[in-house]
Amino acid sequence: MDQALISQVRGFNRIVTQRVGALNDRFLARDRSLGEARLLWEIGAEGRDVRYLRALLELDSGYLSRLLRSLEAAGLVTVGPKQSDKRVRIARLTPSGSAERAVLDERSDELAASLLAPLNAGQRARLVAAMAEVERLLTAAMVEVAPIDPGHPDAQHCLHAYFSELDRRFDAGFDPALSIPADLEELRPPAGLFLVASLRADPIGCGGLKFRGKEPAEIKRMWVAESARGLGVGRRLLSELEDCAAEYGARAVRLETNRALAEAISLYRSAGYIEVAPFNDEPYAHHWFEKQITSAPT
Amino acid sequence: MDQALISQVRGFNRIVTQRVGALNDRFLARDRSLGEARLLWEIGAEGRDVRYLRALLELDSGYLSRLLRSLEAAGLVTVGPKQSDKRVRIARLTPSGSAERAVLDERSDELAASLLAPLNAGQRARLVAAMAEVERLLTAAMVEVAPIDPGHPDAQHCLHAYFSELDRRFDAGFDPALSIPADLEELRPPAGLFLVASLRADPIGCGGLKFRGKEPAEIKRMWVAESARGLGVGRRLLSELEDCAAEYGARAVRLETNRALAEAISLYRSAGYIEVAPFNDEPYAHHWFEKQITSAPT
DNA sequence: TCGAATCTCTGACTATAGTCAGAAAATGGA
DNA sequence: TCCATTTTCTGACTATAGTCAGAGATTCGA
Known part of the structure; x- marks a missing residue:
């Protein structure tokens, strides 16, 4: 593969892991651990099958189970059996879990705003357009x-x-x-x-x-x-x-x-x-x- | 700030931390831990003051010291006093440390290639161009x-x-x-x-x-x-x-x-x-x- | 209805990534 | 010279992020 392409991708990786990746984790993890915050986020408003969460986050089933117990103990989620298949369990947010998730949502907005803040309007528009293109193509590459x-x-x-x-x-x-x-x-x-x-x-x-x-x-x-x-x-x-x-x-x-x-x-x-x-x-x-x-x- | 811009940036952050951030860490960490790999990388060919490394990587001094001992024990770096100020110590790569760093360099290339691999030529060109734009504008935002x-x-x-x-x-x-x-x-x-x-x-x-x-x-x-x-x-x-x-x-x-x-x-x-x-x-x-x-x- | 497969959970373990207090050596300024 | 500061190091601790084996409940297909 063309070395010029590789170099550009590496430059991008460096900036992005520094400027976006590290911050993202710190923003997402509030008082709770990153793993718990991510899980809380992915459970979402609708609730999700535990097995789906496991596939999505690529977690060990034992580890995920423990994370869920911890969120349950904190009163943020409830885990119950699925009606159609009682082997499967569904995790749902409690009201205080939803509140906590809303905070994560807000933090994520703040991080995004902080990335754009130092730029002028023209630069912002160009950055966002380029980000959309990168997102689309990286998504395509993940299929x-x-x-x-x-x-x-x-x-x-x-x-x-x-x-x-x-x-x-x-x-x-x-x-x-x-x-x-x-x-x-x-x-x-x-x-x-x-x-x-x-x-x-x-x-x-x-x-x-x-x-x-x-x-x-x-x-x-x-x-x-x-x-x-x-x-x-x-x-x-x-x-x-x-x-x-x-x-x-x-x-x-x-x-x-x-x-x-x-x-x-x-x-x-x-x-x-x-x-x-x-x-x-x-x-x-x-x-x-x-x-x-x-x-x-x- | 415009919510549409924020949403796009958030979408980008999500994909990029997943696809680039997480992989980057896994690629960088070979047999050694991520902390050691990052340190090895930052010491570089020239060697660096320990205090500079501490500031750069934002590490606790005790933790950094332990990481350096571990790399020293593995024969990858030597740490010696600085001539001009004997409180300060300088970490340098040994030949085998340099070899290990070269491997990290290669892995970084491989990661970049793996991001591009699933795409066809036209998509690759568009992705790299968009990455260059994002890199430039994020850099501008860091000034x-x-x-x-x-x-x-x-x-x-x-x-x-x-x-x-x-x-x-x-x-x-x-x-x-x-x-x-x-x-x-x-x-x-x-x-x-x-x-x-x-x-x-x-x-x-x-x-x-x-x-x-x-x-x-x-x-x-x-x-x-x-x-x-x-x-x-x-x-x-x-x-x-x-x-x-x-x-x-x-x-x-x-x-x-x-x-x-x-x-x-x-x-x-x-x-x-x-x-x-x-x-x-x-x-x-x-x-x-x-x-x-x-x-x-x- | 039986046995294989699926899903989740618990217990026991490990590695990584850190934090904090304090000691020792060297430096710099009064 | 003396004392505060800087730099690094060690020991003792904690939290996070896992891995692995196996058990129990349930479902599915023959």
Whole structure:
């Protein structure tokens, strides 16, 4: 990788860990420890599953449990069982926990204001614009794409979101019973494959492959959460699906799509997909695309 | 301050402490602890006074001493007395300490590369450009401007740098003996004032005022270090000098300058200075400027 | 309905990062 | 010379941030 890019990133890292990172921790930790403050923050107004918190903060389950006991003893949170699954426990803020969190919120505002304070209006506007760009691109870089069983809760979450979006966007709604099905079995090795893109603990996109022997592999269920659009997640999923298909031995991939999905269609075109004659009788499809792939070394 | 700006800064802080801050620490700490790694890094190739390290890293003296003992025991540093003051001790890297530091350097490169790795070429270029902007503006926000005695070492450093730059840039060089003098006494309250801009511990710019009773106050010795140009330090010094003059009761400020100092001249013009007839016989001056000031509340 | 898996918790442990008081050596100014 | 100050060091302490093994409750799938 280009050394000039690396040097610039290092310069940025130095300034930012000094000027933002160190301060951030000190601002967030009030009387309580940083770990407790972070936890209090992440529990949020709605409450959160303990297991979700564990994934989000990447904490050891024993350690997290102890932190929760300590916040509970301080009267800031209550932890109770989840109705739908009594193994899972939910942490919620008490009124005084919410008050404490509001203080953290205020401190965070103060820190942000202190970063902007020495600058004039023009500089502030430029700094904020550049920060937005850095945030967006670093977020994009944090997205992880991994193969997962299509029956896994994260995969199911994506599939439900996908179907409900289709139902919302298609002119006449969407009924999976009328569409060509893709059973979980078909999206599971060795018949197929399912990729999920996640940001921190949240699934934000998916895409499946059905292998067809000598025929081109079929791409199914491509979806990106609204909250994650503009990060290049779709393009990344598509390219990883192509790599997987190539690895499996396919020499082309193909897919069909509906005219309502304009941004998807333009993604396919810009990724080198060529419109072809219908290769199936999917009733919801208006466009069929195909792309030749070569298993180039990464 | 605008809440939209604050929110954006907060979003940035969140991502950056997570993605850069936390990783930075983990990358820096190899087998040794983060404290030791940071210390090893800051001792640097040249060696450093222990008391300087204490100020830089803001460590307790007992804690720092223990860290140094531990690095010494590992054969990475030696600590010896300073010749000029035997109370002070100097820490230096041994060859194997230098080798270890080189590894840290490499890790820092790797971290930078890992931030860029998931992105495509276009995204990388945009991220690095935005990072450069953020770095520049956060650096600008770290600059502190304060009044200081013109005899203080930092002030003297600036004045020497100023004169040597004039000598370099003026067509016929610069000899202070031929110019209208500004004795230290004239730049010291109550006759005048001297401001120094600093970035972390280093002086990077200065500017003086001579008060003239009812007459406009005179701005003298405006200088910004080459390394700090483009941060808006000149504009900030100028505006703080104007504020000081207004506070003292002046209703205008004026200054003279040489045609070789093109960027200074354009700064004066854009800050609202109007070219006027010569008000003194400074032999090195080609332009004389004046600005009416109003003591507006900040 | 049984066994495997999931989720949370407790107990026992370790490493890191500090804080504080006070002692010893060297320096600087009256 | 004497005494206050600076600088560093040691000993004794605490808090934070974990890690790991295993137990108990619950759920899920065959």
